[in-house]
Amino acid sequence: MNNGENLYPLLQLERLRMETDGPGVTTLVAGAGCPLKCVYCLNKRILKEKTPEWVTPDELFRRTCIDDLYFQATGGGLCFGGGESLLHARFISAFREKCGDAWKLTAETSLHVPAVQLKTAIGAVDHYLVDIKTLDPDIYRKYTGADLDPVLHNLKLLAGAVLPERVTVRIPLIPSYNDEADRRRSEGLLAAMGFTTFDFFTYRIL
8 A cells, every 4th residue: 555655556557659648659657546436437447357556656667768769759758547647646746857857747637636636736747638527517416426616626727827738628428418518518618717629529338
């Protein structure tokens, strides 16, 4: 277990990804832990099969520096996913100190975290992939089991702290939960906050 050290609950590394987590060659650093209970969560399935391995920033750097030339040549780097990546904002910040500025660090996040976690990440993360689900409070609660207010607070914090091109907001169509009209309402609210880049897609239910 963590025992107070700055460790990351690693589930898996996926190397040599292209155009999935932003530009360039990337490595997905998938971690455990999330405050949400999303109905169609993939992370829950992974956790049934794997136990997290706790790694230090030094250990993660040792495992990923093999692709340093790819990262620097293509403008890529690491994408911290999960689970909820910003639960481990302190680790990401420490990893930034280890890898320096040459690698692009991306955080895939629901933004359903304490604001202090987002503030810790802001100085370390280059790009945010915000999986927003929906901005309808009732739909959000039914699908995630959580309240939308922390997300709204952090969206405003993020909009005021980083340039809009550093944020991609993912707005899915979730079968049995939202519809195209809801997605467009969410897009309008996000645009009013200052966000400009959106990723629209549909969940495929297996």
